[in-house]
Each structure stands twice: as structure tokens, then as C-alpha cells.
Amino acid sequence: MLATLKKNRWSYLAVAAFLLLLVLLPTQLLAEKTSILILIGIYSMVTVGLCLLMGYTGQVSLGHAAFFGTGAYLSAILSTRYDLNPWLAMLVAAIATGIFAYLISYPIFKLRGNYLAMATLGLGIIIWILFRELSQYTGGPDGLSGIPNFSIGGFVFDEKLERYFLVWLFCVGALLIAQNVVGSRAGRALKGIHGSEAAAESVGINAAQFKMKIFVLGAVYASLAGSLYAHHAHAIGPNAFDFMASVMVVTMAAVGGLASIWGAVFGAATITYISQDAIVELGRSYPKLAELDVVIYGLILMLVMIFLPKGLFVSLRDALDTWRRRRAQRGAAT
């Protein structure tokens, strides 16, 4: 990431501004919305993995929420039933999810396009059924509650603000690592060729291996996010990880822009804000609208993909680039 930073001093400023915003938001600007900000951080982590997958391999996963769920459930079960330290639980969950993702990536990536999508869909739903049915461990449809907070030594993360910084610490870390992966040789090559494995292989990139790496990374991110969520909400249920949850993550990625890391944050922020806050605010003044939010959701999905297939964020960024270029050209012409 530092390599990309040196290119453009605007990037330095942008990142600094972002970090400043992160600090100011929960403390000064939007203190009452800290919970939503925490959710945005969590969903950003989930979305980034999907963005990488979708953007760099051109494949879509319709079951990504399942990894989010395995992280949450494993973390919850280990820390409640087996009294494991939450940090350890989170680590175990992430490793388990990573291994699982690695194992299924072999058969899954033999598929492409629609078929891959359907395979991930099927897998996601099977895992959701397991969450719902293995009541002995997962608490069934009512889920698990009484999940403990994270703590370091004597310091317990029982205040929202504390959890906010914890979540965003992880999130920013995840984003930086993702930047690294993207900036690597394989990543840059693959982006240019956009998933054409034959072409990538001809320049010496092991595309298949890269795809699996991204898939596993995305799964681990989702798992970590799931654990963070479990120890923040203190209660989880299977419905937060169903097909619609996977669709929501895909929407975030689509809105943000596939293959864009910061777009993932943008997408997560937009969709989380709309579904958790805006709808309800609007609903107070226009009750009919709140009932229609599912409809609006579907509409957003369709409209964004029809008119802005690169995603809102990326399209905005491209538009900005085009505008700057045109200005420069006009400047040069005069």
C-alpha cells in the first residue's frame, strides 16, 4: 500500500482524512450512531473479501454470509459452552473457516460463472440449515445469547466506543492486507486480464492458486467479522446468515464496485445506512415507504447493475478521473 501511496500525494491526504474521520465520527460527529458505525466496519470486512473475489476472478459467491456465520457461531459456541477466551475462540473460528474454505475451493473452482454462483448458493443454504438444525450446539432458530465481551487483562470491551475502535482496527488492517494482495504481481496482472486464466498463465502467474488464495482470504475476513459481530451483539441467530444476508453482501459489493477495496467500505456504509437507519427514519414520516423497503432494495440492486455495472463508487471515481482528464486536456489546449 505504501508503494501505491507514494505515487500520489492526494492518496496520502485521502487516507489521513479517512483515519481522522474514523476517530471523529463516533466521538463528535455521529456519536448516537456508533452502533451503526460498528456494523459498517463489520460488514466492510465481509464485503472486501467478496469484492476481491468478484473483481479479480469475475466470479460471484452467493453464499458468503455462511462464512460470516461460521465465524460468529464458532466464536459464540466456544466462548459460551466451552468457556474459551473470546480471542482464542475468534482465532480458532478463523482458522477453521479458512481450512474449510481452502478444502471446498478445490472442487468449487472447477466451476465457472453461473454454475459457481449456484454452487456457492447451495453451500450457503446448507450451512444455514445446519445453523438452524443443530440446536444442541447452535440454539436452533432462537440462536445463542449471553456471548461474552472481548477483554485484555482487566480491560473489558463493554462500551460501544471501545468495540468501535476494536472493529475498525481489524477492518483497517484487513483493508491494508487486501491492498497488499491486490498490489502484488499476481493481483495487478489478473486485474488487467480480468480473470482470463490462460492469458495470466502465459505471463507466469498461477491464476488458479491466486483465486483460491483470494477465496480463503475472503472467508477468513468474513469469519473474523462474524466473531467481532458475535462479541458485539452478544446474541446471534441463524437468520442473520441466510441467503438474503448473502444477497445483501453482494449488493454492498455491487454498489461499492467490484475489485475496489475502498469501494467495499463505501458499499457497506451505504447499504448498512439505508437498511438500518434511513428506512426507519423515513418510515416515521412516510410509513408506507418503510413497508416498501424490500421492494426498494430489489430496485436498487437492479438499477445499479443495469446502469452502473462497475458499482457506484467505482463509477463515481471513474467519472471524477474523466472530469480531471478533460480539464487537463482543455487546459493543455488553450
Add this chain to the structure above:
Amino acid sequence: MRKWLCLLLAMFILAAAIPLAGCGESKSEEPYKIGALFAVTGGNAPLGEPEEQTVKMMEDEINENGGINGHPVDVIVYNYESDAVKCATYAEKLITEDKVVAIIGPTGTGDSLAIVDACRDAEIPLISCAAGVSIVTPTETNDKHWIFTTPQLSVMVVQRLYEYLGDQGITKIALLTDTLGFGKDGKANLNGQAAAYGITITADQTYGATDADMLTQITLIKNSSPQAIVCWGTSPGPAIVARNMTTLSMTDIPLFGSHGIAFQSFITAAGASANGVIFPCGKLPIVNDLPDSDPQKDLLTEYRDAFNAKYGNGTANTFGGHAYDALSIVVAALKNAVEETPEKINSSDDTLQTVRGKIRDYVETKVNSTGFPETGGFPGTAGVFNMSAENHNGLAMSCLVMVKIVDGKWTLVVE
């Protein structure tokens, strides 16, 4: 060009969906603010929708009749769409942004469990409309000091059914439950309580929400020779089960349902097969059969008539009643235990906290025969409430009756 036209058209259609009504009524006086969380859409909609409708109806009625101690009331309802994540977010909104004095709802057990910790931390009373016993059972992490719930607990409904079966000499039953939360909870309770009531379960089958028929399951059940079949689930499953039993000519084996079929839609969907089905339920469906001395009769009749008048004939149901009870309890607390004016509450966080505490204390200590001696407790639609420090549900088994469907109508089974 065409693309942008389509986009504009779509946005226009969207905008047209927004009614031109103004932004919320401006109240001349500051109101008491009560929060409500209901699943008006999504999986729990059949339960959450009548809850929301009930609360709206009650709010209008209270305000038309002078409010609470002369102050208007504003019930802030958030539809969390059967989504536990939204439920938690909206709960927090009610607590910190809207600064309500109490929260009623949510509709589902899992969703309630998702917010009990938040309510404990914020020290705000929660009067849930969900029937899971775990909601009010103290645990290591949460002693449920602030949590109450108004429906008859699902385990108690099962016990009531088993009591009736025992009286009828039925000891061998087969279970047929659905795979969603309501059915699974029923299955767990039916299995768990069987031994204590001397019930043997000869078959334990399940069905899915989109199944076209349960003929296979029922055939398996028939072969296990039960004396009766107990079907636990919400629409459409039980209606299909009833019809399938008719198809398989199983007229000699009675079918028992759960309170989940206490809707007119069950009778409509099952048609003639609904006749003879018996289920445990609160008193609302058979209020006409109650003696005039019953402390709930007037209340139930009024509620049913008002609801039907406003929302359509035959739509009043026991689930809306749970919201009625929850709101009534909070209103009673405000009326009898809170002298602070809304202006004071809305302007001072300390006052808000004090009032939340007062409401909680009132519910625990006065929503019972001490506070309401003439009726032996606080009368509601689900029953007569006797809350105490150990019992944050306050309902006894006697609040449940057995209802039988005869000629397409609900009738009280006299025991």
C-alpha cells in the same frame, strides 16, 4: 439517452410511491414516548402485523380520550422485518435517540433475546410479546430484572394441552411439527413435558414450510397407532394436515393444534376439515361463550369489536392481544406511578432514567392482585396477570382454554 430515461422513469415511480402526507403530526403538547418493535414484515409477519395494528388503534383511542393523565402518548413503532440485527439496531435507537420510557415487543423469541442485554445495560423495561420461557428466565449474564413478557409461555400452552389430553384419557399421541421456530419450540416442549404428564409419543414427524402435502408423514403416523395427532405450527401447515387427514379418511383420530391456528385463515383454508380440531388458546376466540363474571370478558369483547371494525371482520386474534396487554401495562404504569410530565422526561436524561425505573418497579410489584384486587390481578387479553419478582410473565394455566372448531366457528370446550 434511453438509459437515463429509464432511470428517471424508475425514480419517478419510486417517488410516486411516497404519499404526499406531511411529516408526522406535530403534537401541541409533548407526549409520553413509548417504543415498540414488531416484525410487521418477514417470517413473523402474521404475528407482528396484528401487533402493530393493535398498538396504532390503541394509541389513537388513548389520545382521543385525553391521553394519560392529560398528556398525549406517542407510540414509536419500528418494523424490524423479522431481522434480529435490525431489531438490535432499532432497540438502541429507541433507547438513545428517541428516549422512550419503555419498549414493548419484539414479536419473536430470538429477537427478544437479542436485545435483553441492551435493555439491562440501559436500564429500560422491556415488555416482550414473545412466548419463549428463556426470555424471562434469569441466567448467569442477565438476571432479567428489566425484562417481562405478556403471552402465555409456550411451555405452558403445551402443559395445558397435556392436561386436557390426560382428562380425556389420551396417553398415546403422534407429533407433527414444522421446521420453523414456532414448530421447533413446540416440538421441544411437547417432547420435554411428555413424561411429566404420562404421555407417550408414538411418532415424531416434521414437515417443511413449502410442502404440498404431509400424506407420507401422516401415513407413517397412522401406522404407529396413536390415539391423537398433535400438530404444532403456523399457517399453512396445519391446514394442509387437516385436509390430508380427511383425504386419508382418518376420522377416528382427533387432531389437536396449537394456538398458532387461532386465526380465521385456518378455518378458511382447511374448510370442512377444520371441524373437530381442538386447540389450547387464550380466551379471545370464544369470548362470547364466557360467563359475564369473567374479568376478561368485557375487555376482550371491546378489543375484538374495535379491531374487527377497524381492520376487517374476523381479523382480531390473540397475537394482536399480546401487544394490547404489553401497551396496557405500560400505560397503567404511567398513569399510576409516574407523576413526572413528558416535558421533564424529554428534557432530562436523569428524569428519563428515574421514570424507566418507576415503570419497571410498578410492573413487577403492582401488575398483580395487590394493585388490582377486585379482578384478582391485572386483566389482559391473554389472561389475568400476577407479576412478581420471581415471575415476570404473571400468567397461570387457567388463562388458557380449550377451543373446538364446530361448523366453522370457535366454541369453548367445557371441562
Add this chain to the structure above:
Amino acid sequence: MTTEVFLQSLVSGLTQGCIYALIGLGFTIIFSVTGIINFAQGEFVMLGGMLSYFLAKSAGLSIFPALIVSIIIAMLIGAVLYLMAIRTARKASVVSLIIITIGAAIFIRGIAGELWGADPVAPPYFTGDGSISVLGASIQFQALWIVGVTLAVSIVLHLFFSYTMIGKALKASAMNRTAAGLVGVNTRTMSLVAFTLAAALGALGGVVIAPLSLTSYNVGAMLGLKGFVASSIGGFRSHIVTILGGIALGIAESLTIALNWGPFTSAYKEAIALVVLLLILLMRSRKLSQEERES
């Protein structure tokens, strides 16, 4: 498992399976002609059932006119979906198209929920609620209708594809889009026809099963998925294998219940379809990815 249970589960499985077959045909037709997986296919099934109920109830139409009008309305919606959403997003990537049809499915489901509420409803049986008993198993009249309709549809489709101009053009587009275009087939019109036809099939399935299983605004998702599995068994190409696959799936689900084996309750029955799906996809993966590369 007694014979009675076995036979009954065959009957139930056949009934349910025919619905999967009809839905699966819709997926197959759209996919073979356009290469798109229509995630909104299940919603047409829902629309068929819901529309037939409300037309029969509020517009007072009798059963058969209500069916026909429901199917026509569903076909119109299918056409609109294709024209406004799919055709507008020209040259969209696979990812985009998948998301668009998912969005459409959610949109349709949301509108249905708004218009008709959450309560499940049952349209009237075609010829009453009676049943016949064959070797100890009960077959409801409606179930006979379902099997009969599926049989009729299979025959009609076969004739359509083999002997009519449009049918042959559609078949040609399915086999090789480019070649079909070269011999003068308007492939864009064919795509429209494919969507409309698939919508009709889905709605027909919905219309014929709703009296039995009741229907509500959110049945589309699961049914669509099961239909998709049927389509995948047919390799997204062969109609006859799709139909047989759907029926096989229905019977497999039913037999799981009949087996009555301890921990695997009906709850896991839903998982059966998905496991079958995964197995099929994995077994066919090499062949499928080859096709994907070629297209």
C-alpha cells in the same frame, strides 16, 4: 417402511416432483437460449398461484378462466422483466446479470407481499377435494391434475419445438446462437420468447399446486431453487431429463421422510435438494466449464 408408506411417498413425491419439473423447464429454456440463470423464476410460480386465488376471489372468475388470466399476466411480467431489466443491461457480465435477476426476484416478492399480505391462501381445487385410493395410497384429484398437466405440457412442448416455426427457431437459438443468427433467426426476439415461455411454465406450476399446498408471497425462493436443481440434472439443455430429474428429486425428498431415520428429519429434506445440486455441479464441472469457455 411398509408398502403403504412407500406407495404414498411415491405419490406425494411424484406430485411435488412434477412441479419441480415445470419450474425446471423454465430455467432450462431461458438458460439454453440466453445463457442467463433467471433467479426470478420461482417468483413466477408464486405469481401463478397468488393471481389465480385473487382473480377467483375478488374478480369472481371461475377456476379455469382465472388460471388462464393468471398465466397471461405472468407472461406479461416475464416479458417486461426481459425487456426492461435484461435487454437494457446489454453486454452485462455474468455477475451483473445474476444480481439483476436477484434484484428482480426481490422486487416482485416485495410487491406481492405489499399487495396481498403475508397470510397463505388456497385457491379452489380444480375438481373438488376428493381423492382415489390405489393399492392403499391416496391420490388427490388435484394431484392427478398436476401429473396430467405436466404430461400434457411435455407433449405440447415437444410438438412446439419440433413442428412450429417459432419452436424450431427457439431450439436453433438454444443449440447455437451464432449459427441461428446467421440463418436469419432474430435471437433477441427468441430471448423474449424464452422468458415469456418460462414465465408461463412457472405460473402454470404455481397455479396447479397452489390448491394443494397453499401459497403466499414468499414461496418463490425455495421452489425456484428446487426447480433449478431439476434443471441442473438435465444439464440445462435436455427437457426430458429436466422433467425426469424434477420428478426424481420430488420422490427422493419424499422417500427421505418415508425412511423415517432418526436424526434426518424433514428439516434436512430441504438439504437433500441442495446436496443433489452440489453433486451434479461437481460431477459435471469439467463439462460445464468447457461449455462456459466456449460461449
